Amino acid sequence: MKRILITLSYDGTAYAGWQRQLNGIAIQQVVEEALEKATGAPVKITGASRTDAGVHALGQAAHFDTESTIPPEKYPFVLNTLLPEDIRVLAGQEVGETFHARFDTKGKRYLYHIHNAPHAGALNRRTHVHVPMPLDEAAMHEAAQSLLGVHDFAAFAAAGGSHKTSVREIYEISCVRRGEAITLSVYGNAFLYNMVRIIAGTLIGIGHGKTEPDCFLKALETGDRLCLGITAPAHGLILDEVFYEA
Protein backbone atom coordinates (compact mmCIF):
# COMPACT_ATOMS: atom_id res chain seq x y z
CA MET A 1 0.00 0.00 0.00
CA LYS A 2 1.33 3.43 -1.02
CA ARG A 3 0.00 6.85 -0.08
CA ILE A 4 0.04 9.20 -3.08
CA LEU A 5 -0.29 13.00 -3.08
CA ILE A 6 -1.60 14.57 -6.29
CA THR A 7 -1.90 18.24 -7.29
CA LEU A 8 -5.00 19.22 -9.25
CA SER A 9 -6.35 22.20 -11.17
CA TYR A 10 -10.03 22.54 -11.97
CA ASP A 11 -12.62 24.86 -13.41
CA GLY A 12 -15.33 24.66 -10.75
CA THR A 13 -18.09 26.08 -12.99
CA ALA A 14 -19.76 22.74 -13.74
CA TYR A 15 -19.42 21.17 -10.29
CA ALA A 16 -21.20 21.16 -6.93
CA GLY A 17 -17.85 21.70 -5.19
CA TRP A 18 -15.02 19.42 -4.12
CA GLN A 19 -16.81 17.15 -1.68
CA ARG A 20 -19.22 14.35 -2.57
CA GLN A 21 -22.80 15.28 -1.87
CA LEU A 22 -26.35 14.27 -2.67
CA ASN A 23 -27.10 17.00 -5.20
CA GLY A 24 -24.81 17.59 -8.16
CA ILE A 25 -21.52 16.12 -9.29
CA ALA A 26 -18.52 16.69 -7.00
CA ILE A 27 -14.95 17.00 -8.23
CA GLN A 28 -13.84 14.43 -5.64
CA GLN A 29 -16.26 11.90 -7.14
CA VAL A 30 -15.06 12.47 -10.72
CA VAL A 31 -11.42 12.03 -9.64
CA GLU A 32 -12.24 8.92 -7.58
CA GLU A 33 -13.99 7.36 -10.57
CA ALA A 34 -10.96 8.07 -12.80
CA LEU A 35 -8.65 6.59 -10.14
CA GLU A 36 -10.79 3.45 -9.93
CA LYS A 37 -10.52 3.04 -13.72
CA ALA A 38 -6.75 3.64 -13.58
CA THR A 39 -5.95 1.39 -10.61
CA GLY A 40 -8.68 -1.24 -10.93
CA ALA A 41 -9.89 -0.79 -7.35
CA PRO A 42 -12.15 1.68 -5.52
CA VAL A 43 -10.19 4.68 -4.21
CA LYS A 44 -11.15 7.27 -1.59
CA ILE A 45 -9.35 10.64 -1.89
CA THR A 46 -8.99 13.37 0.71
CA GLY A 47 -8.55 16.97 -0.46
CA ALA A 48 -6.68 19.74 1.36
CA SER A 49 -9.58 22.14 0.86
CA ARG A 50 -13.29 21.38 0.46
CA THR A 51 -13.88 24.09 -2.12
CA ASP A 52 -17.50 25.22 -2.59
CA ALA A 53 -19.62 24.96 -5.72
CA GLY A 54 -18.22 27.20 -8.47
CA VAL A 55 -14.83 27.71 -6.76
CA HIS A 56 -11.77 26.91 -8.89
CA ALA A 57 -8.31 25.53 -8.18
CA LEU A 58 -4.88 26.02 -9.67
CA GLY A 59 -3.22 23.87 -7.01
CA GLN A 60 -5.60 21.73 -4.95
CA ALA A 61 -3.83 18.84 -3.15
CA ALA A 62 -5.33 15.43 -2.36
CA HIS A 63 -4.06 12.09 -1.06
CA PHE A 64 -5.19 8.51 -1.53
CA ASP A 65 -3.99 4.99 -0.75
CA THR A 66 -3.49 2.42 -3.46
CA GLU A 67 -1.95 -0.98 -4.16
CA SER A 68 -1.38 0.07 -7.76
CA THR A 69 2.11 -0.16 -9.26
CA ILE A 70 1.59 3.01 -11.33
CA PRO A 71 4.71 5.14 -10.67
CA PRO A 72 3.52 8.18 -8.66
CA GLU A 73 4.86 10.73 -11.15
CA LYS A 74 2.83 9.05 -13.92
CA TYR A 75 -0.56 9.81 -12.35
CA PRO A 76 -0.98 13.08 -14.28
CA PHE A 77 -0.54 11.25 -17.61
CA VAL A 78 -2.79 8.33 -16.61
CA LEU A 79 -5.57 10.38 -15.02
CA ASN A 80 -5.69 13.20 -17.56
CA THR A 81 -6.69 10.74 -20.29
CA LEU A 82 -9.63 9.65 -18.09
CA LEU A 83 -10.74 13.01 -16.67
CA PRO A 84 -12.85 15.72 -18.35
CA GLU A 85 -10.90 18.76 -19.62
CA ASP A 86 -12.06 20.93 -16.72
CA ILE A 87 -10.17 18.77 -14.19
CA ARG A 88 -6.41 18.29 -14.70
CA VAL A 89 -3.85 16.49 -12.56
CA LEU A 90 -0.56 18.40 -12.54
CA ALA A 91 1.73 16.28 -10.34
CA GLY A 92 1.95 13.06 -8.32
CA GLN A 93 4.36 11.90 -5.62
CA GLU A 94 4.57 9.24 -2.93
CA VAL A 95 4.24 10.46 0.66
CA GLY A 96 4.57 8.79 4.07
CA GLU A 97 1.75 6.53 5.27
CA THR A 98 0.71 9.05 7.96
CA PHE A 99 0.67 12.08 5.65
CA HIS A 100 -2.72 13.81 5.52
CA ALA A 101 -3.56 16.29 2.74
CA ARG A 102 -5.85 18.35 4.98
CA PHE A 103 -4.47 18.08 8.50
CA ASP A 104 -0.81 18.48 7.50
CA THR A 105 -1.16 21.75 5.57
CA LYS A 106 1.09 24.56 6.77
CA GLY A 107 -0.71 27.18 4.71
CA LYS A 108 -2.87 27.91 1.69
CA ARG A 109 -3.00 30.73 -0.78
CA TYR A 110 -6.27 31.83 -2.37
CA LEU A 111 -6.80 34.32 -5.19
CA TYR A 112 -9.96 36.33 -5.76
CA HIS A 113 -10.36 37.86 -9.23
CA ILE A 114 -12.41 41.00 -9.90
CA HIS A 115 -13.09 42.37 -13.39
CA ASN A 116 -13.43 46.11 -12.85
CA ALA A 117 -14.80 47.67 -16.04
CA PRO A 118 -18.05 49.29 -17.18
CA HIS A 119 -19.20 46.08 -18.93
CA ALA A 120 -18.66 42.42 -18.13
CA GLY A 121 -16.14 40.39 -20.12
CA ALA A 122 -16.94 37.37 -22.27
CA LEU A 123 -13.60 35.60 -21.86
CA ASN A 124 -13.05 35.99 -18.10
CA ARG A 125 -16.65 35.49 -16.99
CA ARG A 126 -15.98 32.09 -15.33
CA THR A 127 -13.12 33.25 -13.08
CA HIS A 128 -13.72 36.98 -12.50
CA VAL A 129 -16.53 38.72 -10.67
CA HIS A 130 -17.66 41.78 -12.61
CA VAL A 131 -17.78 45.05 -10.64
CA PRO A 132 -18.84 48.00 -12.84
CA MET A 133 -18.22 50.87 -10.42
CA PRO A 134 -14.61 52.11 -10.29
CA LEU A 135 -12.57 50.52 -7.49
CA ASP A 136 -9.56 52.06 -5.76
CA GLU A 137 -7.19 49.10 -5.51
CA ALA A 138 -4.67 51.09 -3.45
CA ALA A 139 -7.32 51.74 -0.77
CA MET A 140 -8.27 48.05 -0.89
CA HIS A 141 -4.65 46.96 -0.52
CA GLU A 142 -4.04 49.30 2.40
CA ALA A 143 -7.18 48.28 4.29
CA ALA A 144 -6.33 44.60 3.78
CA GLN A 145 -2.99 45.01 5.58
CA SER A 146 -4.88 45.33 8.91
CA LEU A 147 -5.70 41.61 8.60
CA LEU A 148 -2.03 40.57 8.65
CA GLY A 149 -0.89 38.45 11.57
CA VAL A 150 -2.70 36.34 14.19
CA HIS A 151 -6.30 37.36 14.91
CA ASP A 152 -9.61 35.91 16.00
CA PHE A 153 -11.49 35.98 12.70
CA ALA A 154 -14.88 35.02 14.22
CA ALA A 155 -16.60 37.85 12.32
CA PHE A 156 -15.21 36.51 9.03
CA ALA A 157 -17.03 33.17 9.04
CA ALA A 158 -20.30 32.13 7.48
CA ALA A 159 -22.65 29.86 9.37
CA GLY A 160 -22.05 26.23 8.43
CA GLY A 161 -18.39 26.00 9.38
CA SER A 162 -17.26 23.52 12.03
CA HIS A 163 -14.07 25.00 13.39
CA LYS A 164 -12.81 24.50 16.96
CA THR A 165 -11.25 27.95 17.06
CA SER A 166 -11.58 31.01 14.87
CA VAL A 167 -7.99 32.18 15.46
CA ARG A 168 -6.06 32.22 12.20
CA GLU A 169 -2.85 33.78 10.89
CA ILE A 170 -2.57 35.70 7.63
CA TYR A 171 1.00 35.77 6.30
CA GLU A 172 0.52 37.90 3.19
CA ILE A 173 -2.38 39.78 1.63
CA SER A 174 -2.40 42.05 -1.40
CA CYS A 175 -4.68 43.71 -3.96
CA VAL A 176 -3.02 44.32 -7.32
CA ARG A 177 -4.55 45.80 -10.48
CA ARG A 178 -3.47 44.70 -13.93
CA GLY A 179 -5.53 46.61 -16.49
CA GLU A 180 -9.20 45.88 -15.79
CA ALA A 181 -8.41 42.97 -13.44
CA ILE A 182 -7.89 43.34 -9.69
CA THR A 183 -6.55 40.27 -7.90
CA LEU A 184 -6.77 39.77 -4.16
CA SER A 185 -4.17 37.27 -2.95
CA VAL A 186 -4.44 35.89 0.60
CA TYR A 187 -1.87 33.54 2.08
CA GLY A 188 -2.52 32.22 5.57
CA ASN A 189 -2.19 29.17 7.77
CA ALA A 190 -5.87 28.22 7.46
CA PHE A 191 -9.23 29.79 6.64
CA LEU A 192 -12.73 29.79 8.11
CA TYR A 193 -15.76 28.94 6.00
CA ASN A 194 -16.26 31.68 3.35
CA MET A 195 -13.50 33.79 4.97
CA VAL A 196 -11.81 34.83 1.70
CA ARG A 197 -15.14 35.61 0.03
CA ILE A 198 -16.17 37.81 3.00
CA ILE A 199 -12.79 39.62 2.84
CA ALA A 200 -13.28 40.09 -0.94
CA GLY A 201 -16.83 41.36 -0.58
CA THR A 202 -15.77 43.84 2.11
CA LEU A 203 -12.79 45.04 0.05
CA ILE A 204 -15.09 45.71 -2.93
CA GLY A 205 -17.13 48.01 -0.66
CA ILE A 206 -13.94 49.72 0.53
CA GLY A 207 -12.64 50.12 -3.03
CA HIS A 208 -15.94 51.73 -4.01
CA GLY A 209 -15.75 54.12 -1.06
CA LYS A 210 -19.03 52.81 0.43
CA THR A 211 -17.45 50.94 3.35
CA GLU A 212 -15.12 52.46 5.96
CA PRO A 213 -11.60 51.00 5.70
CA ASP A 214 -11.47 50.55 9.48
CA CYS A 215 -14.36 48.06 9.40
CA PHE A 216 -11.78 45.23 9.44
CA LEU A 217 -10.40 46.48 12.78
CA LYS A 218 -13.92 46.78 14.21
CA ALA A 219 -14.80 43.29 13.03
CA LEU A 220 -11.64 41.83 14.57
CA GLU A 221 -12.39 43.62 17.89
CA THR A 222 -16.10 42.82 18.10
CA GLY A 223 -16.40 39.52 16.26
CA ASP A 224 -19.49 40.94 14.59
CA ARG A 225 -20.17 39.71 11.03
CA LEU A 226 -22.37 42.79 10.48
CA CYS A 227 -19.31 45.06 10.52
CA LEU A 228 -18.32 43.50 7.19
CA GLY A 229 -19.58 43.50 3.61
CA ILE A 230 -21.25 40.86 1.48
CA THR A 231 -19.88 37.41 0.82
CA ALA A 232 -18.51 37.84 -2.71
CA PRO A 233 -19.64 35.29 -5.36
CA ALA A 234 -17.97 31.87 -5.49
CA HIS A 235 -16.74 32.03 -9.09
CA GLY A 236 -14.10 34.69 -8.37
CA LEU A 237 -12.33 32.40 -5.87
CA ILE A 238 -9.36 30.21 -6.80
CA LEU A 239 -7.41 27.89 -4.50
CA ASP A 240 -3.94 28.81 -5.77
CA GLU A 241 -1.57 26.66 -3.71
CA VAL A 242 -1.46 24.38 -0.68
CA PHE A 243 1.74 24.37 1.37
CA TYR A 244 3.25 21.49 3.38
CA GLU A 245 6.38 21.19 5.47
CA ALA A 246 9.21 20.66 3.00
Next chain:
Amino acid sequence: MKRILITLSYDGTAYAGWQRQLNGIAIQQVVEEALEKATGAPVKITGASRTDAGVHALGQAAHFDTESTIPPEKYPFVLNTLLPEDIRVLAGQEVGETFHARFDTKGKRYLYHIHNAPHAGALNRRTHVHVPMPLDEAAMHEAAQSLLGVHDFAAFAAAGGSHKTSVREIYEISCVRRGEAITLSVYGNAFLYNMVRIIAGTLIGIGHGKTEPDCFLKALETGDRLCLGITAPAHGLILDEVFYEA
Protein backbone atom coordinates in the same frame (compact mmCIF):
# COMPACT_ATOMS: atom_id res chain seq x y z
CA MET B 1 -31.13 56.36 -40.30
CA LYS B 2 -27.99 56.21 -38.15
CA ARG B 3 -24.87 54.11 -38.63
CA ILE B 4 -23.67 52.66 -35.32
CA LEU B 5 -20.28 51.11 -34.53
CA ILE B 6 -20.16 48.64 -31.63
CA THR B 7 -17.20 46.93 -29.95
CA LEU B 8 -17.68 43.30 -28.92
CA SER B 9 -15.91 40.67 -26.87
CA TYR B 10 -16.76 36.99 -27.23
CA ASP B 11 -15.72 33.52 -26.17
CA GLY B 12 -15.74 31.72 -29.53
CA THR B 13 -15.83 28.21 -28.00
CA ALA B 14 -19.53 27.59 -28.62
CA TYR B 15 -19.79 29.23 -32.05
CA ALA B 16 -19.18 28.40 -35.69
CA GLY B 17 -17.30 31.69 -36.12
CA TRP B 18 -18.34 35.27 -36.73
CA GLN B 19 -20.06 34.96 -40.09
CA ARG B 20 -23.51 33.48 -40.70
CA GLN B 21 -23.30 30.05 -42.26
CA LEU B 22 -25.35 26.94 -42.90
CA ASN B 23 -23.89 24.78 -40.14
CA GLY B 24 -23.73 25.97 -36.57
CA ILE B 25 -24.62 29.20 -34.83
CA ALA B 26 -22.63 32.28 -35.85
CA ILE B 27 -21.85 35.16 -33.51
CA GLN B 28 -23.10 37.63 -36.16
CA GLN B 29 -26.48 35.90 -36.13
CA VAL B 30 -26.82 35.98 -32.32
CA VAL B 31 -25.97 39.69 -32.26
CA GLU B 32 -28.37 40.45 -35.14
CA GLU B 33 -31.18 38.66 -33.30
CA ALA B 34 -30.50 40.68 -30.13
CA LEU B 35 -30.43 43.89 -32.19
CA GLU B 36 -33.76 43.02 -33.80
CA LYS B 37 -35.29 42.52 -30.34
CA ALA B 38 -33.75 45.80 -29.12
CA THR B 39 -34.66 47.96 -32.10
CA GLY B 40 -37.85 46.25 -33.28
CA ALA B 41 -36.61 45.83 -36.86
CA PRO B 42 -34.33 43.39 -38.69
CA VAL B 43 -30.69 44.50 -38.58
CA LYS B 44 -27.72 43.40 -40.65
CA ILE B 45 -24.28 43.87 -39.03
CA THR B 46 -20.86 43.91 -40.69
CA GLY B 47 -17.84 42.85 -38.64
CA ALA B 48 -14.25 44.09 -39.07
CA SER B 49 -12.92 40.52 -38.96
CA ARG B 50 -14.66 37.30 -39.96
CA THR B 51 -13.15 35.26 -37.13
CA ASP B 52 -13.16 31.47 -37.59
CA ALA B 53 -14.92 28.88 -35.45
CA GLY B 54 -13.39 28.80 -31.96
CA VAL B 55 -11.55 32.12 -32.33
CA HIS B 56 -12.21 34.68 -29.58
CA ALA B 57 -12.40 38.47 -29.47
CA LEU B 58 -11.58 41.10 -26.89
CA GLY B 59 -12.27 43.93 -29.32
CA GLN B 60 -14.18 42.97 -32.47
CA ALA B 61 -15.81 45.94 -34.23
CA ALA B 62 -19.04 45.87 -36.22
CA HIS B 63 -21.38 48.41 -37.80
CA PHE B 64 -25.09 48.46 -38.57
CA ASP B 65 -27.77 50.89 -39.72
CA THR B 66 -30.87 51.55 -37.67
CA GLU B 67 -33.82 53.92 -37.35
CA SER B 68 -33.86 53.24 -33.60
CA THR B 69 -33.69 56.16 -31.19
CA ILE B 70 -31.57 54.17 -28.68
CA PRO B 71 -28.64 56.49 -27.80
CA PRO B 72 -25.51 54.89 -29.33
CA GLU B 73 -23.64 54.68 -26.01
CA LYS B 74 -26.56 52.74 -24.50
CA TYR B 75 -26.18 49.74 -26.86
CA PRO B 76 -23.92 47.83 -24.43
CA PHE B 77 -26.55 48.04 -21.67
CA VAL B 78 -29.46 47.19 -23.96
CA LEU B 79 -27.77 44.35 -25.85
CA ASN B 80 -26.02 42.72 -22.88
CA THR B 81 -29.37 41.96 -21.27
CA LEU B 82 -30.41 40.15 -24.47
CA LEU B 83 -27.16 38.37 -25.35
CA PRO B 84 -25.72 35.16 -23.84
CA GLU B 85 -22.87 35.68 -21.34
CA ASP B 86 -20.24 34.55 -23.86
CA ILE B 87 -20.95 37.58 -26.10
CA ARG B 88 -20.62 41.06 -24.58
CA VAL B 89 -20.96 44.50 -26.15
CA LEU B 90 -18.40 46.89 -24.68
CA ALA B 91 -19.05 50.18 -26.47
CA GLY B 92 -21.30 51.91 -28.99
CA GLN B 93 -20.92 55.13 -30.99
CA GLU B 94 -22.47 56.81 -34.01
CA VAL B 95 -20.29 56.97 -37.14
CA GLY B 96 -20.66 58.60 -40.54
CA GLU B 97 -23.02 57.04 -43.07
CA THR B 98 -20.14 55.89 -45.30
CA PHE B 99 -18.11 54.33 -42.46
CA HIS B 100 -17.40 50.62 -43.03
CA ALA B 101 -16.19 48.40 -40.14
CA ARG B 102 -14.17 46.14 -42.45
CA PHE B 103 -12.98 48.32 -45.32
CA ASP B 104 -12.04 51.32 -43.15
CA THR B 105 -9.73 49.47 -40.73
CA LYS B 106 -6.20 50.90 -40.45
CA GLY B 107 -4.93 47.92 -38.51
CA LYS B 108 -5.73 44.98 -36.25
CA ARG B 109 -3.98 43.35 -33.36
CA TYR B 110 -4.28 39.64 -32.68
CA LEU B 111 -3.02 37.69 -29.67
CA TYR B 112 -2.13 34.00 -29.69
CA HIS B 113 -1.94 32.32 -26.26
CA ILE B 114 0.23 29.27 -25.58
CA HIS B 115 0.21 27.37 -22.26
CA ASN B 116 3.72 25.97 -22.00
CA ALA B 117 3.78 23.46 -19.13
CA PRO B 118 4.09 19.68 -18.74
CA HIS B 119 0.33 19.26 -18.25
CA ALA B 120 -2.64 21.15 -19.67
CA GLY B 121 -4.51 23.65 -17.51
CA ALA B 122 -8.15 23.42 -16.48
CA LEU B 123 -8.82 27.15 -16.21
CA ASN B 124 -7.13 28.39 -19.39
CA ARG B 125 -8.13 25.53 -21.69
CA ARG B 126 -10.54 27.63 -23.79
CA THR B 127 -8.07 30.38 -24.67
CA HIS B 128 -4.61 28.77 -24.54
CA VAL B 129 -3.12 26.05 -26.72
CA HIS B 130 -1.21 23.57 -24.57
CA VAL B 131 2.37 22.85 -25.66
CA PRO B 132 4.12 20.40 -23.29
CA MET B 133 7.66 20.61 -24.62
CA PRO B 134 9.73 23.54 -23.33
CA LEU B 135 9.65 26.57 -25.62
CA ASP B 136 12.36 29.23 -25.91
CA GLU B 137 10.30 32.43 -26.06
CA ALA B 138 13.41 34.58 -26.68
CA ALA B 139 14.19 32.57 -29.84
CA MET B 140 10.55 32.87 -30.90
CA HIS B 141 10.56 36.63 -30.33
CA GLU B 142 13.78 37.10 -32.28
CA ALA B 143 12.66 35.00 -35.24
CA ALA B 144 9.34 36.85 -35.37
CA GLN B 145 11.10 40.20 -35.87
CA SER B 146 11.99 39.15 -39.46
CA LEU B 147 8.29 39.53 -40.30
CA LEU B 148 8.24 43.25 -39.42
CA GLY B 149 7.51 45.65 -42.24
CA VAL B 150 5.98 45.31 -45.70
CA HIS B 151 6.26 41.85 -47.29
CA ASP B 152 4.46 39.56 -49.69
CA PHE B 153 3.01 37.04 -47.21
CA ALA B 154 1.77 34.61 -49.92
CA ALA B 155 3.35 31.67 -48.06
CA PHE B 156 1.42 32.60 -44.91
CA ALA B 157 -2.08 32.03 -46.28
CA ALA B 158 -4.34 29.01 -46.11
CA ALA B 159 -6.40 28.07 -49.14
CA GLY B 160 -9.88 29.60 -48.93
CA GLY B 161 -8.87 33.22 -48.69
CA SER B 162 -10.03 35.68 -51.34
CA HIS B 163 -7.45 38.43 -51.24
CA LYS B 164 -6.47 40.57 -54.24
CA THR B 165 -2.91 40.91 -53.03
CA SER B 166 -0.87 39.08 -50.39
CA VAL B 167 1.26 42.12 -49.54
CA ARG B 168 0.76 43.10 -45.91
CA GLU B 169 2.55 45.24 -43.32
CA ILE B 170 3.35 44.12 -39.78
CA TYR B 171 3.87 47.06 -37.42
CA GLU B 172 4.71 45.18 -34.20
CA ILE B 173 5.23 41.55 -33.27
CA SER B 174 6.34 40.07 -29.95
CA CYS B 175 6.49 36.84 -27.94
CA VAL B 176 6.38 37.37 -24.18
CA ARG B 177 6.38 34.75 -21.42
CA ARG B 178 4.54 35.30 -18.15
CA GLY B 179 4.96 32.18 -16.03
CA GLU B 180 3.61 29.23 -18.01
CA ALA B 181 1.88 31.45 -20.60
CA ILE B 182 3.53 32.68 -23.78
CA THR B 183 1.62 35.33 -25.72
CA LEU B 184 2.30 36.17 -29.35
CA SER B 185 1.03 39.65 -30.20
CA VAL B 186 0.83 40.69 -33.88
CA TYR B 187 -0.24 44.16 -34.97
CA GLY B 188 -0.49 44.80 -38.68
CA ASN B 189 -2.49 46.62 -41.33
CA ALA B 190 -4.37 43.49 -42.43
CA PHE B 191 -4.03 39.71 -42.39
CA LEU B 192 -4.40 36.84 -44.85
CA TYR B 193 -6.61 33.86 -44.07
CA ASN B 194 -5.05 31.90 -41.14
CA MET B 195 -1.93 34.11 -41.26
CA VAL B 196 -1.60 34.55 -37.49
CA ARG B 197 -2.23 30.85 -36.82
CA ILE B 198 0.46 29.89 -39.37
CA ILE B 199 2.90 32.34 -37.73
CA ALA B 200 2.02 30.87 -34.30
CA GLY B 201 2.42 27.27 -35.45
CA THR B 202 5.80 28.07 -37.02
CA LEU B 203 6.97 29.92 -33.90
CA ILE B 204 6.09 26.91 -31.72
CA GLY B 205 8.41 24.81 -33.92
CA ILE B 206 11.15 27.46 -33.63
CA GLY B 207 10.69 27.69 -29.85
CA HIS B 208 11.05 23.92 -29.61
CA GLY B 209 14.24 24.02 -31.72
CA LYS B 210 12.70 21.80 -34.42
CA THR B 211 12.30 24.52 -37.03
CA GLU B 212 15.07 26.77 -38.35
CA PRO B 213 14.51 30.41 -37.31
CA ASP B 214 15.34 31.56 -40.88
CA CYS B 215 12.32 29.72 -42.29
CA PHE B 216 10.38 32.99 -42.17
CA LEU B 217 12.91 34.64 -44.49
CA LYS B 218 12.78 31.66 -46.86
CA ALA B 219 8.99 31.71 -46.88
CA LEU B 220 8.93 35.45 -47.63
CA GLU B 221 11.43 34.95 -50.48
CA THR B 222 9.86 31.87 -52.06
CA GLY B 223 6.17 32.23 -51.23
CA ASP B 224 6.20 28.53 -50.36
CA ARG B 225 3.77 27.49 -47.59
CA LEU B 226 5.88 24.35 -47.06
CA CYS B 227 8.72 26.43 -45.59
CA LEU B 228 6.48 27.04 -42.59
CA GLY B 229 5.03 25.04 -39.70
CA ILE B 230 1.53 23.88 -38.89
CA THR B 231 -1.51 26.10 -38.65
CA ALA B 232 -1.89 26.37 -34.85
CA PRO B 233 -5.34 25.57 -33.37
CA ALA B 234 -8.11 28.17 -33.51
CA HIS B 235 -8.83 28.42 -29.78
CA GLY B 236 -5.48 30.14 -29.00
CA LEU B 237 -6.36 33.09 -31.26
CA ILE B 238 -7.94 36.30 -29.98
CA LEU B 239 -8.84 39.39 -32.00
CA ASP B 240 -7.56 41.98 -29.53
CA GLU B 241 -8.29 45.32 -31.17
CA VAL B 242 -9.38 46.87 -34.46
CA PHE B 243 -7.95 50.28 -35.34
CA TYR B 244 -9.57 53.09 -37.36
CA GLU B 245 -8.42 56.54 -38.38
CA ALA B 246 -9.00 58.73 -35.35
